[in-house]
Amino acid sequence: MTKRETLLKKISTYQFAALDLQIYLDTHPNDRAALEKAEKYKAMARPLIAQYEEEYGPLTKRVTDANKWTWIKGPWPWESEDDC
Template sequence: MEKERVEMLRRIQEVEFACIDLNLYLDTHPTDKRALMDYNSYTYQLMMLKKQYESIYGPMTNFGYAQSQYPWAWIEDPWPWEIEY
């Protein structure tokens, strides 16, 4: 199961990078419809991937960015940044 967790985190990182890259591009090319469509597509994928990850492994972030199942899951380890790749 640990392999699937790492693979899911890597996919989240890949999609998140695409969102950041497209965000920066759109800052200088705001009328590029194709880039905006790609950005929206990647943003949706990112939301779904994070939701899927959190439903299996618990919250990725805290302070109101992700809901938690009972019992409070934020204290469960390893936290996403502690996983060895």
């Protein structure tokens, strides 16, 4: 297994564990130990995600400014001067 694959496997393992605990917490919201474990797995994944993204690129898409829609700033395809 390559370094990239190993890193991705660790990330997915921690994320799966955190997600599985979150699902458990949906039905057991007062289980403090499970909540702490879920937070621990999320915290363990964060630096690995940062490392992966630094070395290989983003794992998820990010919106830099949710209040701006750059595609709406025209001109629209039918407003092109080439069509006149």
